[in-house]
Amino acid sequence: MPEEPKQTNPHIKKVPRPKRRVGLWTYIISIVVALGIGVGGTYWLIGRQVNAQLSSMQQTSKAMKKIESVYETINENYYKPVNANKLANGAINGMVNSLGDKFSEYMDKSETESLNDTIDSSFSGIGAQVQKSGNYVQIISPIAGTPAKKAGLKPKDIIKAVNGKSVAGKTLTQAVSMMRGKIGTTVKLTIERSGQTFTVSLKRAKIPVTTVDYKLVGGDKKIGYITVSTFSTNTAKEFKTALKALDKKGAKKLVIDMRGNPGGLMTAALKMASIFLKNGKTIMQVQARDGSTEKYTASKKYDGGFKETKSTTVLIDGGSASAAEIFSAALHQSAGVKLVGSQSYGKGTVQTVTTFNDKTEMKITVAKWLTPNGTWINKKGLTPDVKADEPSYASLTVISKVSDLQADKVNSNVKTFQKYLQALGYFKGTVNGYFGDSTTSAVKQYQKHAKLTVNGKVDKQTLTKIETELANKISDNDRAYDAAMKLIEKTN
Incomplete structure (x- = not known):
């Protein structure tokens, strides 16, 4: 690995050089690239680059003085005492956030520990890789065999809230911290997919070490x-x-x-x-x-x-x-x-x-x-x-409330449920979100097939059976695998 360029800014010189950990970020390992001038460069080129470097140093010096001035003004004049670390962290977060890059982030101690756990695949949680998407968090991919995968979460799903608390404005690591917890505990996620919003409950688990x-x-x-x-x-x-x-x-x-x-x-x-x-x-x-x-x-x-x-x-x-x-x-x-x-x-x-x-x-x-x-x-x-x-039925949303699936009700969960039954070959009517006679008839047909009590009513057992059968059908009709x-x- 090439040697890292020496720091030349006098305002940074006095700060101890932080240790750089290369090779441990979850998405892509990093490479430090040193910049230098070839031996064959002309004096004109060297002089030009030196001037550019001096100009950059002057700009940095002005920026640092302004930051220092703002810090001192707040610290000395705000109407109540402020926490120095909180101010410093706020300044750092502000600089990083100004990049507009969802993969650049400043992490506190707990967030750092969370990152290290992720790298070693030794954490407990829902088992999904995520990224920032606007004000919210987007799933890149659920990991096979984890609660997120079993619950039917999909790439590009938007996580809007965790346990009823909005993640809007939260950093990525803050949102991830909200989702993590002790093995066996439950976390509720509010998900948006293709314009529809639903809630899904997941039981946190040990994320598989075997990859x-x-x-x-x-x-x-x-x-x-x-x-x-x-x-x-x-x-x-x-x-x-x-x-x-x-x-x-x-x-x-x-x-x-x-x-x-x-x-x-x-x-x-x-x-x-x-x-x-x-x-x-x-x-x-x-x-x-x-x-x-x-x-x-x-x-x-x-x-x-x-x-x-x-x-x-x-x-x-x-x-x-x-x-x-x-x-x-x-x-x-x-x-x-x-x-x-x-x-x-x-x-x-x-x-x-x-x-x-x-x-x-x-x-x-x-x-x-x-x-x-x-x-x-x-x-x-x-x-x-x-x-x-x-x-197409592989991307259907998760039904968040069984209580929505009742006769004469009209809602998005009924519409999704009709698509479930349609994919399994039981629903022949119009997918319109209304739990009418055609939907009740389809439920009865399924209950007869699954050897359940035939009453046309959807309880947790009926829904679970349907979801399991649909998951098996998706697996059995894996077009990409077959291809x-x-x-x-x-x-x-």
Whole structure:
């Protein structure tokens, strides 16, 4: 790693240099890029850059004096005593927020601990990766096997309130802190999806430490199917273990499922992608603010000499972000691996995390990352070679109140319920949100099928059975998975 440039601003010189933790941010690992002048630069160029640096220092000096003046004015003249740390933290938050970058943030001690827990996948909570979206919080992706996934939360769902308290104006880490808590306790989220708002209750759980799952599918065709839920500390090691285990089982081809993977450590993505690439092939590029780029290429440094040469296909969707996109793009562009599914999320920036002496931290975006061919996919995502979306009923909202599902009632929950029954083949009427005779008849048909009391009334047991059957249907009609299997079977 290049040496970090020395601090030249006299107003910052006296402050002890904070320790920089590189390689631990959940979405994308950071890279510190040093700026310098080549030996061949002309005196004119050097002089120009020195003048520019002096001008920048003067501007910084004026800004710091203004901040100091405001601080002193408030501290000495406000009508009641103020907390010095609160003022300082407010100033820092204000500067970071002025960037308008949802991935840059100042974190207090508790928020820092929360970040470290997330990196190690050792926290308790609902199991969803989130980001800021306007005044609220948006789900990037629910993690497989977690309360968020089981409750049917989807990428792009907006979290508007936690336990009835609005998250409007809260920092991302503050909102996450509201959602976390002791294992087994319940948290209620107010969710907005496609213009509809509903409430869902989740029981907090230990978020799985294991991030890689695998099995042999395809019968005699012996296809190794690997799912990667996130990129954390042990993911690369787990991934290599999965590949070796599938090889022993006789796997001839591979399907790697990156759907719903919100990303994680860039180092894990580099190690995993290198396994599939010939040494020297580009995994990714990082572009600094001055436009210079640094390439990261496959080598023994990342994969330890372990290579995988089986025919491979990768599944992606709107919940595949950051490190998941680095991995997928590397295999696609540098190893000719086909992508199947739907457009990925599109996060193409790099953050550094700076740790201060008081155990607070600040993360800021310092660079862009580019795919092997130099494409910046930010807010665009990766386009699959074979497009295969989920069925429309896979994105239905969660029904928040069973009490809404009563005869003669008209509301959004009834409308969603009618769509449930329609997807299962029981409701033939018009989806209009009115619980009339056609809806009652459909409920009776389902209750008869499920061997429940046939009365046309929706209780918790009936709704749970319907939700479970719908979830199974979604799983059984996984178009992207089927397309990936069809494609890999044709591959030599």
